[in-house]
Amino acid sequence: MAQRLVGLKAPDFEMESTRDLEDLSEKVKLSDYEGKWLVLFFYPLDFTFVCPTEITALSDRYEEFADLDADILGVSTDSKFSHRAWIKTPRSENGLGEINFPLGADTTHKVSRDYGVLIEEEGVALRGLFIIDPEGIVRYQVVTDNNIGRSVDETLRVLQALQTGGLCPSDWKPGQETL
DSSP: OOOOOTTSBOOOOEEEESSSTTTOOOEEEGGGGTTSEEEEEEOSOTTOSSHHHHHHHHHHTHHHHHHTTEEEEEEESSOHHHHHHHHHSOGGGTSOOSOSSOEEEOTTSHHHHHTTOEETTTTEEOEEEEEEOTTSBEEEEEEEOTTSOOOHHHHHHHHHHHHHOSOOOTTOOTTSOOO
16 A cells, blocks of 8 residues: 655656636646645545545645745545535535645546555545655655544644755754754
8 A cells, every 4th residue: 555655756647636626627747846845635535524624724824835835736536526516615514615726636546546545445545645845756755544634733844844954853843953
């Protein structure tokens, strides 16, 4: 299932997305993020319980990632049509509402498989998060059980630690000395 990708070239991808929410004609591909940091995260399914808490939390803090020259892309095995319906559903009705980054539609399961997060027998992804550097190298990966949401604070902390280029001790926070 999950394989080590850290230190390796990120698996290339191209898939349909919600980048153009109205006509859904714009695909998203790894090369779109060349020269920037990318927080690529996988989640199991649209219209579920934990997933919207993560997606909206990341979206609400999108500017903090943008200030670090990073972009965000969420991916599940749902279709672009399901993604659009979920985005167009207000948060008050268990939808996402407007979000600040696209969702990729991995309907072939290839991207989830390539990143080692696909649960083959269910056709859904585990919660995988990958930070890819501006040269396309995976610098961080974490894969968790689908019942556990990820921390935006920790994702930002790890991104900032990676950007120092130094050795960051346990519980390092931005502004602290590196080793």
